[in-house]
Amino acid sequence: MVLDRTEAGNGSGRAASAKPDRKVWAGAVLGGIVVTIFIGGWVGVAAGCVTVAVLVRLLHRLEPAAVRIRRLREVADLPLAADLMAAGLRAGAPVDRAVAAVSEAIGGPLGERLAMVSRSLRLGAEPAEAWAHLSTVAGADRLVGAAVRAAASGAALAGALTRLADDLRADRAVATEEAARRAGVLIVLPLGLCFLPAFILAGLVPVIVAVLGDVL
DSSP: OHHHHHHHHHHHHHHHHHHHHHHHHHHHHHHHHHHHHHHOHHHHHHHHHHHHHHHHHHHHHSOOHHHHHHHHHHHHHHHHHHHHHHHHHHTTOOHHHHHHHHHHHHOHHHHHHHHHHHHHHHTTOOHHHHHGGGTTSTTHHHHHHHHHHHHHHOOOSHHHHHHHHHHHHHHHHHHHHHHHHHHHHHTHHHHHHHHHHHHIIIIIHHHHHHHHHHHO
């Protein structure tokens, strides 16, 4: 029964990973067909093949939407998780129980990772090994480091978690502000591409035509 479940899980994982590959190839082939029709001839066929190869490589580098949503949710939930763990520790709960309670309260992908951390701590894993389940979450390296240091030195972890939550919120606010500034800069280019032809047609072309009419 365990073997059947494992094989079923592997089969579903392979099926899920095959779907993005099919979408990537479908988009790349469609782009190659468009290039081939637009150019035409054997040159168009060659350009279409090159386009397919380039698009496949570029699309494979893009982060899947599901992975991006999961990553952003983990980053968004991390400050709240740190605050809740600090509150649980101040209430007298052991680290593993505080982490388990937060995993149930948070839910989602970060809750799953915290559940693995709690389970590893209860089973007697080393702190570095147990907290390594959070190592791939952006910004969680400081939480992992504080937890490992607290376990080694016996220092209180609640204060470090509270400070970490405040720092994470501040970093997120700065990142949001920088993203807004970048968007304001990037939007200038399409606006310029829209207004420049209109300015040339409405402003410069009549002047040039009038000057040429007077000269000729």
